[in-house]
Each structure stands twice: as C-alpha cells, then as structure tokens.
Amino acid sequence: MGDFWGFGIIWVVLSVIADWIASIVGRHFYVFTASVQAQEGQAAASFLLMTVVPIFVFVVMMLFYALFRFRRRKGDTGSSTSQVKFNKAYVGLWVTLSLVVNLFLFVHPTASAMQVYWQEGQAYNKSSNELIVDVTAQQWGWSFSYPQYGIQESVDSNGNDVLYLPVDRPVKFVLNSYGDGDGLSEQIDVIHSFWIPAFGMKTDVIPGETRYEYITPTVISDTQQNGMMRVQCAEVCGPGHPYMESNLHVVSQSNFASWVQQQLKLQSGS
Amino acid sequence: MSVTPGNSPLQATGELPVVPRRRMSPPMKGVIWAAIGFLLLNSIVSGIDPDVLHSYVNQVSVVFGWMGAMVGWLFGVGGWDALVKPAFGFPLKWKETVGWRRYFEYSTDHKVIGIQYMVSSGLGFLIAGIAAMMMRLQLMSDHMWLFQYSKGYLTTVGVHGTIMMFSVGTVFMVGGLGNYLIPMMVGSNSSAFSRLSGISVWMVPAGIMTVAFSPLLGDWTTGWRGYQPLASQDGDGIIFYYLGVFILLLSSLIVALNLVATIVFKRAPGLTWNRLPMYAWGMLAVSFLNIIWIPEIMMTFILALLAKIVPLPLFTAVGSPMVYLQMFWLFGHPEVYIVVVPALALWMEILPVLSKKTLFARQWGVIGLVFVMLLSGMVWAHHLFPTQGNSTILPISFFTEMISIPTGFAFMVAIGTIWKSKFTLNTPSLLVLMSMFNFLIGGLTGVFLADPMVNMQLHDTFFVVGHFHYTIIGGMVFSSFAAMYYYLPKFSGRTFNDKWGQFGAYWIFIAFNATFFQFFIVGLRGMNRWVPVYPHYLMWQNFEISICAFLLGFGFLYNIGYIIWAWVKGPAAEENPWKAKTLEWYAPSPAVGTNFETEPQVVNGFYDYSDGAGEAVVFQS
Secondary structure, three states: OHHHHHHHHHHHHHHHHHHHHHHHHHHHOOOOOOEHHHHHHHHHHHHHHHHHHHHHHHHHHHHHHHHHHOEOOOOOOOOOOOOOOOOHHHHHHHHHHHHHHHHHHHHHHHHHHHHHHHHHHHHHHHOOOOEEEEEEEEOOEEEEEEOOOOEOOOEOOOOOEEEEEEOOOOEEEEEEEOOOOOHHHOOOOOOEEEEEHHHOEEEEEOOOOOEEEEEOEOOOEEOOOOOOOEEEEOOOOOOOHHHOEEEEEEEOHHHHHHHHHHHHHHHOOO | OOOOOOOOOOOOOOOOOOOOOOOOOHHHHHHHHHHHHHHHHHHHHHHHOOOOOOOOOOHHHHHHHHHHHHHHHHHHHHHHHHHHHHHOOOOOOOOOOOHHHHHHOOOOOHHHHHHHHHHHHHHHHHHHHHHHHHHHHHOOOOOOOOOOOHHHHHHHHHHHHHHHHHHHHOOHHHHHHHHHHHHHHOOOOOOOOHHHHHHHOOHHHHHHHHHHOHHHOOOOOOHHHOOOOHHHHOOOHHHHHHHHHHHHHHHHHHHHHHHHHHHHHOOOOOOOOOOOOHHHHHHHHHHHHHHHHHHHHHHHHHHHHHHHHOOOOOOOOOOOHHHHHHHHHHHHHHHHHHHHHHHHHHHHHHHHHHHOOOOOOHHHHHHHHHHHHHHHHHOHHHHHOOOOOHHHHHHHHHHHHHOHHHHHHHHHHHHHHHOOOOEOOOHHHHHHHHHHHHHHHHHHHHHHHHOHHHHHHHOOEHHHHHHHHHHHHHHHHHHHHHHHHHHHHHHHOEOOOHHHHHHHHHHHHHHHHHHHHHHHHHHHOOOEOOOOOOOHHHHHHHHHHHHHHHHHHHHHHHHHHHHHHHHHHOOEOOOOOOOOOOHHHHOOOOOOOOOOOOOEEEOOOOOOOOOOOOOOEEEOO
16 A cells, blocks of 8 residues: 555646646637636636646656656566555546546537637627628638728738738628639638637637627737738648748727728728 | 468578569658659649639648559559559569668568568657657747747647657557567467558658648648638648548548457466466557547548538538537547557556566456547537536536546556565656556646636647657557567667666656646636737746757657667567566567567466466467
C-alpha cells in the first residue's frame, strides 16, 4: 500500500500546483481577446485546461514511476513480484471517471458554450442595434458592405478592402461566396474561412450557401497595433491563400459614424 | 516446381538453391514495362481524343497512361510470371532467389514482404521528411525566399501530407510490421493470401513515386485532403495525387484482407480469441477499419478524378462542395485511428514483456481497441465544425469526446502493467514511454479541439497541426521506432548497443517536443495553416521552430542509420533476448525460411509472467 498512498499524495499535491499554474496560464490561452465571443471561448478553454491537467499529471507521474520507482535493478533477472491481472476498484474507477468527466465536459463547456453563442445570435437578430456587414469571399480577397448605411464596398485610402467595426455593438456577418446565383460562375469560387484571430471565431464560406457569424467587439484596436486583429482566410483556397487578408479597425462609436460619412462621400465620387 | 505459400524453397541454412540463369532484375523489368504501358495507353487515348488542341500528354490520356504504367510495373516486377500466367494454367517458372536479391523481387514469404513494405514506407518517410524540411526552411522567413511562388510551397505541403499519411502512417505498422509479424504471431508459416500480398507491396513504391512526381504535371494547392471545389480548378498535379493515393490505398486494402484472413483462419491449435496476442488484436481492428473505409475513399477519389478530367460539376456550387468534404472525412477520421491503433496495440505487446509482469486487464485493452474502431466512424464531422451547419455540431462533438474513453483504456492497461513491475529500461521500453507521453499530449489537446466553441478559434491553425503531429509522430512513429529496436534481433539476428539506442531516443524526444509543442503556442498566437508567408510578428518563433525541426530531422536520420548499422553489423543477439512468450519468438532469429518446422500448439496465454505460469506454447514432435 506504500506505493499507492505515496503516489496518491504526490499526485494530489502536484495536481494542485499544476492547476494553480494552469489557472494563471489559462487566462492567456487565447493570447489576445477582443470580442465577447473570444472571452467565452477563452473561459471554456481555461476550464478544459484545468480539467485535463490532473489527468496529465497522473499519467506522466506514472511514466516517471516506471523510469525510477519500478525500474529493474542491476542484476535482478526475475519476474515481477506483483502479478496482478485485474483490479476491480482501479478499472471500475477509471471507466466511471472517464465516462463522468467526458459527459460533464460535453454538458459544460461544450453544449453550454455553443448554447450561449447561438442565443447571442438570436438576441442580436432581435436587437435594433445590430450592425449587419455583408462579407464576400473570393479568390483572393475579402470585400465588405454595410447595407444599413448604403456602403457598397468599404475601402481604405489606398483602395484596399477594409473592415471597420464600432466597439461594443453586436455585429452580424453575412458570409457569401462571390458569384452566388450567377449561373455562369459555378466553377469560379472555392471554400474560404472567415477568421479574425482576436475575435476567437471562424466560419467557413461555402459557394452556394450563406453563413452567419455573430460578434461583439470589445477592444479598440487595429491590425497595425496587433497582428491578431486581422481578417484572415483560414481555409486553403489556392495559390493566393496566404495573401487573402484584410485590415481590421475596431473604433469608437463616434469614430465609426464619421468613418461611415467618409465612405459615403468616397462612394459618391466627390 | 510450385511455390507453396509460406513454405518457400529457401532454407535458413544449408545449400542455397542456384539461380538457373541470369535474368533481368525484376524492378528494372517493371520500370521498362511501365514505360511501355504508359506510352501505349497514353498514345492511344491521345490519338483518339477529338480535341485537336490537346497536348500529347493531357488530363485524360495521363490517367490511362498511368494505368498502363501501373499494370506494366506490377506485371514486370513479377505479377506476370508468378500470378497471371499460372492463373491461366501455364506452369509456374518463377523461382525465388536468396540473399539480398529476394527483397528486390516478387516473393510469397510474408517476412520478405513485410520488410519490403517497411523499406518502401521508410522511403516514403524520407521523401516526405525532406518535403517537411523544405517547408520549415521557407517558414524561417515571413516572405517568399526558398520557393518562388506560394503554389510551390503548397504543393510541397500536399506531397508531404499525402506521402506521410498513405505510405507511412497507414503502411509501416500494418503492411510492414503486420505482414512480418502476424503469421508468426498466430503460429502459421504463411499469410492467407501470400501471392496477392506479394504483388500488393509493389504498389507502395509506385504510389509514392506517383505522388512525389505529381509536380511534373503542375502544382496543386489543396494539401493532403484535396478539398473541392478547389481541387477541380487546381493544377493537373492533383491527378497524380488521386492516382497515387488510389494505388497506395489498394495496397493497404489487400493488406487488410490478408491480415484478417490470416488471423481468422491461420491460427495455430489452441490459439483462441482469448489468447490472441495484443498486436494481432490491433491488426484485426485496423484491418476492419481499412476494409470498411478504404473502398469509400477510393470511390470518392474516382468521383473527384472524374470531376477534374471530364469535368463534372459534382462538387461546385451547382452540385455541393460539402459532399466531398463529408466523404473525405468519413474516411479521414477512421484513418487517424488506422494510424494510431497499431501503436496502442504495440504498447500492450511490449510492456508486459519488458516489465516481466502479466498484462493487466487484458480484456479491457481489447475492448478499447474494438470500441475505438467502432466509434471512429462517428466523429468525422469535427473536422468540419466551422464548415457545416450548426445542427450537427453537438452530436459529433459528443462522440468525439466519448472516443477518448476507449482510447484511454490503452493507457489504463499500460499503467496497470507498469505498476509495481520490474521495468526493464532499455531503448524499446523507453520509446514506448515516450510514445505514451506524446500521445497523451496529442489526446488531451484533442479535448480542446473537440469543444466546438474553442475549435472555432483553433481550427485551421498550427494548434491543429501540432495536435495531429503529436498523435501521429509522437504516437505512431515513436512506437514504430520502439518496434524496430524491439524486433531487431528477430529481423537480423543482431542487436544494438543500448546506450546509442537511448541516445537516439532522447534526441528525437527532445527535438520533437521542442518543435511541436511550440506549434500549439504559435497557433494560438494566430498562425494559420497552408501559408508560406505570414504576419511579421510570428517570424521569430517560426524561425526557432524551424531550427528545432531540423534537429528532429537529423534525429530521425540518426536513428534510421543506427538501426541499419545494427541490422548489418551489430553484435549477435540471443534467440529470445527479451524472454518474450509470444509465438514469433519461437521462430528462428533471424527469421529466414520456414517459421515453424513443427506445428506449435498454444496451451496458455502469452502474457502471464507469474511463477507457475508455464510455457505458452508446446511443439508436438
């Protein structure tokens, strides 16, 4: 029984220490979060990390026990003294615990986080404050239009497509592939993936289908300040895939309003 | 004379049969026949093609030309003399030679075939490894420098992934170790379909070469998955991707049929299902997965090939791009268990022997392997969480999380066996522990990926790349090296110096973890996949990941080189150096010629190390 209690005590102590470290490191799992949804994902990831760390410690400790505690001494050629073929308690506990942990993780955070995300989408759709951005993916670039404001394609001063979002306002991205509904263009476009690393969410854009993504940005920042604030295609889409990115600016509500005016002015050609 | 399967005319000792006359080396003949086959069919198809603007080698003609080449190759290398002509009643004139030559020709000896599979697979590992090194070289900088265009880089990614998955991951431990070991493990002198098996092995080098030379037809950018509709508009190199994978899969399908038939019908008397060795259980589970899913993906690849060369709009917006993706991953996820289940089985095979302790909870180990096999067909769509509709996310996520339970049984059995044992620490056992450590990280990072909300962030980033390299290199490749060291005395009658073996093991372990653990971090920092260029803030970390990757590459070279050296020049080994009880150790070492002169009879389980356990095998005289 000595090994049993020794192992158990070391495991508990190490797990507590490792979980304490995980609770600190886990807060930075997403590195940089700039949306409500990224924070939710961050919370789920950090919960998962805390859950799996004791399992990790258990197995790795056992590997070290094999290396040191149970290692065959020099000159010893006999069989092991213990020849246990089965242990009801150990197997029963292992099977039950792995079942319980997995079922538990399925309820929380798997199902719970998805539920929250889907409910946010429904709430945003009911809100009058929701900003709708039509996103069109094509080989190899993104274009953004703002139907509520009449902006057909937002561009920066160099003429590149750019995504501007106001902080703390729910956004619905309507994701389409270029050329939809055009009978001549069935071969034109391929699958892309709309990803803003700092927003913690990605949604694929499938030719012939419309997809939605719901985000509330929480941090004022832009691509220049933080590389994770960028629109990036995450699904390989041909030779131009590495270059399929756009700049992103999350700005204050008032700056957004003036940006909208500027875009409209640009659009009218004045 | 006739070649009786497994009872091949060559003997371990004594006079060697004389080769009657010099004949052209079979692979050379195969290459010539392949060239003739290609020219013939390509010319015919090219000639009758009504499109006047087509080139001599075009999309359609190259497919038929390739088929001609494949038939020519397989016939030339021995299929014509040893399979086709005898099938039509002609006398069999094929004679198996001896020495190193027998590895370069058609053979019905499962041990020769096993080594042919392993060497072909090792060739694939080297080619795909060089591709990986080129990728890491490019990624040392955030702008193009090694490759001129990104499509060159993306083709390299595709060649790397395709060859690694279909000629290494799927082949080494199944076609290679499985063919070599399984007939011996079940106490048979041959595999069930030894002639078919003798020809299927030659599909592997042909498949590897087809994929490796795919850039000749044009760059293709899809990676190993060939996603539609991108594949349909991609360069013509994708045609060789479909054809190469097709022939590699056909080879693995034949291996699966052969292994299942061997395990079911060729067991020695007394070798009941309750006594069947763990590695044989692993091979059985894997072979069922292969038999179920390989035909599915072969059909999908035929559809994709037709979509490319006819062309058909099956997978464009007019059809449905999602169909290909679903079809691919329906096979694609069982595929990763095809890769990993042999590794789990090998842990349970080696650990009781090297810790001289009875295998713990054997039946749960078997249950684990079987349930992994069953569940693996129900988790595919977690590869599509950001891609498919919301309604399928939760059920698929559920099964994905549940599959960790039977996978965990392998750990439960391994740990229960190690506990309070007298653990012999040597190169193979160290590599098994390392494989368990790596696969544990691969499995636990899988928990994050199985969670859809977290998956939406991690999908298509280097986090995923890190995860599956931990399971495949960390789990399967490390276990393969463990098996190579463990079975070296069986293969060659020679052994290795444990110090140099352990040195190699620590080398790849440290370099592997230094490389791939950082994949998780760089992925979380926003590094996405399939990009030769990336934002500047990720450059420093990518630079030093590449340095670690080169160390890993050299580590693999060291280990392969050392194993080859020990195989040829190492100190002589004992007959049964690990004092194992399984049947393969009752066959002569090195295992040449007949496995068992007299039929073995199994009277006990193989993994009982308690004092009064007695021998597992008796030989009737």
